[in-house]
Amino acid sequence: MVATVPTVAYLGLEARAVEVQCSLIAGVPNFNVVGLGDKAVAESRERVRGAIAAIGLALPPKRITVNLSPADLPKEGSHYDLPIALALLGAMGIVDAETLAGYVVVGELGLDGRIAPSPGVLLAAIHASEQGKGLVCPVSQGAEAAWAGSVEVIPAPDLLSLLNHFKGSVLLPGAVAGEVEERVHGPDLQQVKGQETAKRALEIAAAGGHNLLMVGPPGSGKSLMAACLPGILPDLTAGEALEVSMVASVSGELTAGRLKRTRPFRSPHHSASMAALTGGGLRVKPGEVSLAHLGVLFLDELPEFQRAALDSLRQPLETGSVSVARANAHVTFPARVQLIAAMNPCRCGHLGDAALACSRAPKCAADYQAKVSGPMLDRIDLHVDVSAVSAADLVLPPPAEGSIEVRARVAEARALQTVRYGVDGPRTNAEVDGPLLDEYCTPDEPGRKLLAQATEAMRLSARGYTRILRVARTIADLANAEKVGRIHIAEALSYRRQAPRS
Incomplete structure (x- = not known):
C-alpha cells in the first residue's frame, strides 16, 4: 500500500x-x-x-x-x-x-x-x-x-x-488568526536639535519613498534622524502587511502569529557579508534587503561596508527584488526598500573643522568617500550634508514640530500618489517610470530649462535625470502643487551630488 x-x-x-x-x-x-x-x-x-x-x-x-x-x-x-x-x-x-x-x-x-x-x-x-x-x-x-x-x-x-x-475520538480546536502587532514608536523628530535641512530631506524621502544619504561629522544626529524615519512613514496597508509577514514567516521571525503593521527597519552592522545583505547561505534565506521589504534599510558608516557587498545592492535597489542563484535552484525574494545611509566626510570625521581634522585633509576625504562606487551613489536620490550641532542649538528648547506633524504631511502626499497612480500602479513617486513619468513628472517650461542646464553642468546620468524628476514630483506633492515647477526642480537639484562615474 x-x-x-x-x-x-x-x-x-x-x-x-x-x-x-x-x-x-x-x-x-x-x-x-x-x-x-x-x-x-x-x-x-x-x-x-x-x-x-x-x-x-x-x-x-x-x-x-x-x-x-x-x-x-x-x-x-x-x-x-x-x-x-x-x-x-x-x-x-x-x-x-x-x-x-x-x-x-x-x-x-x-x-x-x-x-x-x-x-x-x-x-x-x-x-x-x-x-x-x-x-x-x-x-x-x-x-x-x-x-x-x-x-x-x-x-x-x-x-x-x-x-x-x-x-474522531478527541477533536483539536481550530485556529484563530493572531493579533495585528501594535505600532512601534521610535524616536521623535523633536529630539533632533537644529538640522532643519536634513529634516526637510528626511520628510521628502518619507513622502516619496526616496533613498537618502547623510554626510556629516560624528555626533551630528545622522543615526537619530534615520531612526525617526519609521515614525513618519504611513502604516502598512493590508496587502503590504501580508507581504512583509510572508518574508518574516519564511525567515522564522513571525512571532505568535502577529501580522506585521509597522514598516520594517533593518540596520545591519558594516561587517555584514554579501550573503547577509542580499540573501543566501547553505539553506537560502532572505537577506537584510528582503527583511526590510516595504520598509527602511539603514546602512550606517557606509564606506566601511565591503565594496562588493554594497555593490550587490545595486540591482535590488533598481528592480525591487533580489535573485539568489545556486547550481540547482534560483530563488527570488522581494526587496523594495528605502535605503537610508550615513557616513562621515572622512575617516577621522572632522573634515570641516581645522582644529580637529587630520593632517591628510582633504586627500583623506577623497580616499574615504571613494570606497563607495559611483553607480551606487547614483542610485541615491537625496544627498544632504549634516553639519555639527553647535552649543547654541543644544541649549534651545525642543522644536515645536515633531514626528506627528511631519507624518500628517507625509500621509497627505502619499494619499495624492495613491489616487494618481491607482491601486495597481506604483506605490510611491520613487517607483514611477515610463509613460507615468512623462505624464506626471514633466516640469513646466522654466523648470525644464533649469533641469536641462543642470544636467549639462552636473553631468547627470540618465538615471540621475530621472531621479531628479521623481524627487521634484514629491516636493510638488508636499506643496500640494498639481504641476512640477522650477522651484521644485531647484530644490531637488540641491539634494543631488555629482558622483564620479565608474
Missing part, C-alpha cells in the same frame, strides 16, 4: 507542491528517504522513528521507502518530519490515507512526539487555500496560518493528539 501526504517546498516566497509517498514492501527491514532532500530531511528518519515509538507504536519489519515528489526539486528543512510520519502511519493503516490526502502538512517532530514550529507556515497556508485543501501545522503557529483566510487549519501539539483528531 502507498500512502500520500501533500506538503510544500519553499523557493523564495513561493510554496511549491510536494507529495510525500510512503510504501511498505516485504524484504530486509530498512528505512529510506529519497527525493533530493538535504541533511535535515535525511535525519528526519530518526526523528520520525523516535516520535512513533513515543506513542507506543513500532515500525513494521519491512522495507520502508519514502519518496518526496517531484524528485528533481530540492527539499530543505525539518518541516517534512510530520508529513513523512503521517504518510508512514497511513501506509501502516493507523490513520485513513484518503483523509490525509486532503491536508497540506508541515511541522518538525521531536523524539517525544511533540510537533515543533518550522519557518514558512504562512506560505504553506496560502498554498493550501489556493489548492482547496486544509492545513496541519504546529499548534504554536496556528494563529499565523489562520491569516491565510478560508482554509481549515488543524494546529496540533503532538503526534498522538493529531492521530486522535483524525480518528
Whole structure:
C-alpha cells in the first residue's frame, strides 16, 4: 500500500507542491528517504522513528521507502518530519490515507512526539487555500496560518493528539488568526536639535519613498534622524502587511502569529557579508534587503561596508527584488526598500573643522568617500550634508514640530500618489517610470530649462535625470502643487551630488 501526504517546498516566497509517498514492501527491514532532500530531511528518519515509538507504536519489519515528489526539486528543512510520519502511519493503516490526502502538512517532530514550529507556515497556508485543501501545522503557529483566510487549519501539539483528531475520538480546536502587532514608536523628530535641512530631506524621502544619504561629522544626529524615519512613514496597508509577514514567516521571525503593521527597519552592522545583505547561505534565506521589504534599510558608516557587498545592492535597489542563484535552484525574494545611509566626510570625521581634522585633509576625504562606487551613489536620490550641532542649538528648547506633524504631511502626499497612480500602479513617486513619468513628472517650461542646464553642468546620468524628476514630483506633492515647477526642480537639484562615474 502507498500512502500520500501533500506538503510544500519553499523557493523564495513561493510554496511549491510536494507529495510525500510512503510504501511498505516485504524484504530486509530498512528505512529510506529519497527525493533530493538535504541533511535535515535525511535525519528526519530518526526523528520520525523516535516520535512513533513515543506513542507506543513500532515500525513494521519491512522495507520502508519514502519518496518526496517531484524528485528533481530540492527539499530543505525539518518541516517534512510530520508529513513523512503521517504518510508512514497511513501506509501502516493507523490513520485513513484518503483523509490525509486532503491536508497540506508541515511541522518538525521531536523524539517525544511533540510537533515543533518550522519557518514558512504562512506560505504553506496560502498554498493550501489556493489548492482547496486544509492545513496541519504546529499548534504554536496556528494563529499565523489562520491569516491565510478560508482554509481549515488543524494546529496540533503532538503526534498522538493529531492521530486522535483524525480518528474522531478527541477533536483539536481550530485556529484563530493572531493579533495585528501594535505600532512601534521610535524616536521623535523633536529630539533632533537644529538640522532643519536634513529634516526637510528626511520628510521628502518619507513622502516619496526616496533613498537618502547623510554626510556629516560624528555626533551630528545622522543615526537619530534615520531612526525617526519609521515614525513618519504611513502604516502598512493590508496587502503590504501580508507581504512583509510572508518574508518574516519564511525567515522564522513571525512571532505568535502577529501580522506585521509597522514598516520594517533593518540596520545591519558594516561587517555584514554579501550573503547577509542580499540573501543566501547553505539553506537560502532572505537577506537584510528582503527583511526590510516595504520598509527602511539603514546602512550606517557606509564606506566601511565591503565594496562588493554594497555593490550587490545595486540591482535590488533598481528592480525591487533580489535573485539568489545556486547550481540547482534560483530563488527570488522581494526587496523594495528605502535605503537610508550615513557616513562621515572622512575617516577621522572632522573634515570641516581645522582644529580637529587630520593632517591628510582633504586627500583623506577623497580616499574615504571613494570606497563607495559611483553607480551606487547614483542610485541615491537625496544627498544632504549634516553639519555639527553647535552649543547654541543644544541649549534651545525642543522644536515645536515633531514626528506627528511631519507624518500628517507625509500621509497627505502619499494619499495624492495613491489616487494618481491607482491601486495597481506604483506605490510611491520613487517607483514611477515610463509613460507615468512623462505624464506626471514633466516640469513646466522654466523648470525644464533649469533641469536641462543642470544636467549639462552636473553631468547627470540618465538615471540621475530621472531621479531628479521623481524627487521634484514629491516636493510638488508636499506643496500640494498639481504641476512640477522650477522651484521644485531647484530644490531637488540641491539634494543631488555629482558622483564620479565608474
